[in-house]
Amino acid sequence: MRARILTLVGVGLVVVVGLVGSTQVGLMGQTAGTQADASLRTPWGEPDLQGIWTEEFDTPLERQERYGNREFFTDEEYAEADNERARLLAEQSTGEGDRRSAPGSQNDVAGAYSNAHLSFKHLGRRTSLIVDPPNGRLPALTPEAQALANTEREWRRALLRSTETCELGLRACSGQEYDPTPSPRRDEPAPRYNTGRMNRHDDPEDGAFGDRCLLGHITPSETAFGGNFRRIIQTQGGITMYYDQGQGQGFQRSIVMDGSPHLPETIRQWFGDSRAQWDGDTLVIDVTNFSPKQDFMGSRENLHLVERWTRTGPDTIEYEVTIEDPTVWVQPWIVRQELRKQIEQENRIYYEPRCHEGNYGFPALLKGARLNEEAYAAGTGPHPATFDNATGSGIQRFPGSR
């Protein structure tokens, strides 16, 4: 059976390499029909979700309005969109259009990534990850979520107002007016528990999750160039998933399958509380009890996920997640992804190196801020608020911002 699966995986890869355009359509058509195949079941008879899985294509979270309610590109649309995307990426990698690449400029050395050294995934056949609402667009934010987001945005912009970024009117300044006098808002705590990058490094809590090695979320978090690999291992009546995410910020996800109710409300976790059961051949996982520190597009402790994992073929899983938080969005929304099985023998999922053990950057950021303060106090350096240590990365992390 194993040899057969490997062969099928091999065939699948050849197809992907040769015919990126047309494979997915074929796979879409395969749903449900193949589930009875005994090779897609574990030796104890449950649907077999085991293996290393990832989304091999890049799909925008939200659909461009011109595609209306259509879940998939037509062949013509796909070819056009993928080519246009490739053209833009190539343009950036040669420097033309790359806003960081003016030699000798602050931006030139501020970024950790360049398109010349990254390989990007092809566009997928889906017009968007969101399949519901039917227009593939995020539901509206609730008024209170919108207000909180605005408050936070204004506060972050205030921390930038004395920097060169704003003096030069760069895009990252996002409309904040330059003012050489540092904002008094620098002394305010963040409007809510901070998860993103800010132009202040007084304390570890001022660091972005990525800088603190605290990224990682079970919600879809692929990037255009990076993976989000999941290793699934099953036992009779049980399942476990390890997520390889965010360059060493992977994590173990614990899933309870004994039919018991969710944890008490007082117990909150970064990766929530996952309770799973089989619904026919689909594994359904209900996730609640998220920590108020954890963040997914503004949704925190009230986030509720219902995931559906279905093995649809020798090397495909359909993953669907209903995302709900009535304090953030006016209605639930649904994301659907096709995950592809990776070659088991190659074992290319990494539990380490972890971000944390090698995190020299974050203490250096804090130490740098202290040295800037010392220099300013000694009259040998400018006011620390004039440095921009927040917007240099150029990589936008969240699916919604791609």
Add this chain to the structure above:
Amino acid sequence: MQNRNRGPIKSSMLGAILAAVAVGAVISVSVTRMAGQAPATRSLRTVDDKPNFSGIWQTNNEAHWDLEPHAARPGSVMQEGIYPYPYAKVPAAPVVALGAAAGVPGSLGVVQGDGEIPYTPAAETIKRENSEHWIDRDPELKCYLPGIPRAMYMPYPFKITQSTNKIHMAYAFANAARTIHLDDVERPPDYTYMGHSVGRWEGDTLVVDVDYFNGKNWFDRAGNFHSEALRLEERFTAISPDLIQYDVTIDDSNVFTRPWRISMPLYRRVEPNMQLLEYRCTEFAEEFNYGHLRKEPLVTLWEGETMIVNITRKVPEGDALYDWYRK
């Protein structure tokens, strides 16, 4: 659905028979209790006729403090009191506020044979320095990945998910995990904290060879350590449905004069509502790792109602992380 529930004892196994004689009564009780525990009834054996290790386990010993035999001591960090004798030390500032909760329980140790770890003379010196600089050197305190075998006997539960070609171990501490490969896979591209685990069944014993370590782990909080040449042979033997005998042969010619062995039971966490909860200590250790870099450090002086503890962190020379940003 296949369900070969053959009971806990495979009669052909001599070891299992001996074990059965020793703990027969316990097994009966245990099986009866489990049988009454619907709905998630667990088979005692898997479909491929192996002991079913799936579930949540934990040691119940003092190995995480010190693998070697040791008397109880009053503090995990100590200083000289009014006497010069090593046995008369008293708790030091970092733990004094915790009173009797900061002591270290005694243990007969888990090292087999004479109970001592066979260090080379040079390594013995490093071990002693490690224990003297425990706070600054122990990777556990920084929430670094614990490595194997340490992850197996830290005071946190871990979960085994046993399939036919993989056995996964998920540790509460640091959200760490390892996959034991029963099939043939490529090694990781670089040395690791958690090692590369390749397993096989010898009868009812799971045997796991672990290597490819990066040498940055310790064995315990007493400064016992190894190098990147560490090679382990772990043996997991079912004694009863809720008890695994865990033996590890430890070999590292850079540090030890000969291979040595530790042995301890792993206990199933049999609470009906037991589940693995997070211990995401990357966050917990931030104050420890970075607190001194705050604009206004939180901890310089701790004032209680009856005592004042002045905590000043001095980072010793030789710590790679601190040396790097001291430049």
